[in-house]
Amino acid sequence: MAISEVLSNRFRYLVSKSKSIVLVSHRKPDGDTVGSMLGLALALTGEGKNVSTFSSDPLTAQLTILPSAHRVKNTADFVAGDYDLVIALDCGDYSQMGLSVEQDRLPLIINIDHHGTECFGDLNIVDTKASSTAEIVHVLLKKLHIPISKNIATCFLAGIMQDTDNFKNPNTTTQTLETTSYLLSRGANFKKLGRHFNHSKSLSSLKLWGKILARMRRHPQLNVVSTFITNQEIVESNSSSEDIEGVANFLNSIPDVKASCVLTEIEKDEIKGSLRTLDESVDVSKIASFFGGGGHKKAAGFRLKGRIVMYNNAWHVKSTKLA
Ligand SMILES: [Mn+2]
Structure with missing residues (x-):
């Protein structure tokens, strides 16, 4: 430059x-x-x-x-x-x-x-x-x-x-x-x-990473991987949101994945989403702005009203309304 x-x-x-x-x-x-x-x-x-x-x-x-x-x-x-x-x-x-x-x-x-x-x-x-x-x-x-x-x-x-x-x-x-x-x-x-x-991860935060990774799902059409964690789980494992920084980037380690999304249930009715991509052709800020958020081409975020619910042995986002 x-x-x-x-x-x-x-x-x-x-x-x-x-x-x-x-x-x-x-x-x-x-x-x-x-x-x-x-x-x-x-x-x-x-x-x-x-x-x-x-x-x-x-x-x-x-x-x-x-x-x-x-x-x-x-x-x-x-x-x-x-x-x-x-x-x-x-x-x-x-x-x-x-x-x-x-x-x-x-x-x-x-x-x-x-x-x-x-x-x-x-x-x-x-x-x-x-x-x-x-x-x-x-x-x-x-x-x-x-x-x-x-x-x-x-x-x-x-x-x-x-x-x-x-x-x-x-x-x-x-x-x-x-x-x-x-x-x-x-x-x-x-x-x-x-x-x-x-090399600064604690045992408890790595266990938390394990939990987050075990919940990963891949969306077949979009080729986006997503997962979630709740604030309560972060607190209960003696970790902080800082300890899970990097998870969203790590999910992009899978070949050909277009982008990743980590959802954090902050409160009972509020979800925070972190989007990351390493793909030059993808602009995650556009996905974030669809949900009322924003950010950069490679890293963006949003918040929405909703909850993570379990049914049919899988997790889903039940949106109450867009934030
Ligand atoms: Mn910078």
């Missing part, structure tokens, strides 16, 4: 004239939004800037191992007037930043993202071909000749590993691997990331 001179110069200019900068990750933060946020925060701090980092939801245990993750503040501390520049990382749209203030109360916003949904920033550095936002931020810093320290490299590598599912997804490009190679040469802690990102 090439970031144009105009974009990188504009970024440099906006950063240079700012006294206090806040970086914001998206709701339910993942390794890419937090990795790109922390890496950029460390880089700008190194350039002598006054930088804060914010997340509307708490970081998962895995993400707290990232360098300077302990400095991430909760949005309850967010005061719009305290900053003269806001940088959104991996957010998709303004609402994903999870801020309680309206956008017009904020100063300038730079939106750095690889989701192509909405260019809500005053400056938008968006590349839908990049594997991750971390990859874009890395290219930007290199272009501005800002040095990549070991800690910055670890943060960016976390973002790339998260969004490529450890270099397994088709969004992994030559540039992704070149970036990764460079980050490793800067001392990125691949070993630590691998251990915390890929």
Whole structure:
């Protein structure tokens, strides 16, 4: 990917004239939004800037191992007037930043993202071909000749590993691997990331995965696999919804499956659906929007009013009405 001179110069200019900068990750933060946020925060701090980092939801245990993750503040501390520049990382749209203030109360916003949904920033550095936002931020810093320290490299590598599912997804490009190679040469802690990102399942959460997998069904015409879990089962197994993150992606391991859907019965009459696909020809956001939800081409979600019921030895969704 090439970031144009105009974009990188504009970024440099906006950063240079700012006294206090806040970086914001998206709701339910993942390794890419937090990795790109922390890496950029460390880089700008190194350039002598006054930088804060914010997340509307708490970081998962895995993400707290990232360098300077302990400095991430909760949005309850967010005061719009305290900053003269806001940088959104991996957010998709303004609402994903999870801020309680309206956008017009904020100063300038730079939106750095690889989701192509909405260019809500005053400056938008968006590349839908990049594997991750971390990859874009890395290219930007290199272009501005800002040095990549070991800690910055670890943060960016976390973002790339998260969004490529450890270099397994088709969004992994030559540039992704070149970036990764460079980050490793800067001392990125691949070993630590691998251990915390890929080997962190508890016995109880794997048993829960077993339950979810045992309920899988394949829709013969659509070639979509689906399954369900209830919130009660998650709680009873001492797990959290975080422990089942990744199930929907894992279901796409079956050859030729077009997409997967994991339904979670959150409350008595409310079901949450998570859709994932690895198939280039499928856009799951369209299925999600049919049910009143939304998301991206490869990952989307929806909510509907209904219950999971058992009859004829199989589970069915009994929809009361669309949410
Ligand atoms: Mn991302």
